[in-house]
Amino acid sequence: MSAIISATSLGAEAMGLGKEIGTIAKGYRADIIAVAGDPSVRIEYLRDVVMVMQGGAVRRLEKPARVTSR
Numbered sequence: 001m002s003a004i005i006s007a008t009s010l011g012a013e014a015m016g017l018g019k020e021i022g023t024i025a026k027g028y029r030a031d032i033i034a035v036a037g038d039p040s041v042r043i044e045y046l047r048d049v050v051m052v053m054q055g056g057a058v059r060r061l062e063k064p065a066r067v068t069s070r
Helices: 002-007 009-014 043-047
Strands: 031-035 049-054 057-061
Touching: 002 009
Parallel strands: none
Antiparallel strands: 031 049, 049 057
């Protein structure tokens, strides 16, 4: 979970954009991905992106693939 937070809200703060991006909330700009499982349990779920939303529009929508462990 620390890696995900670091790549989102902490990354936005580091770039001086913490009041614009990095959080899913009203008034923030956001591009969102949906994955096939809970990445806080298994980080490998981030490899199986099933939906991408950019600027409020769905850009990609796929059936989840099966995530395998390495």
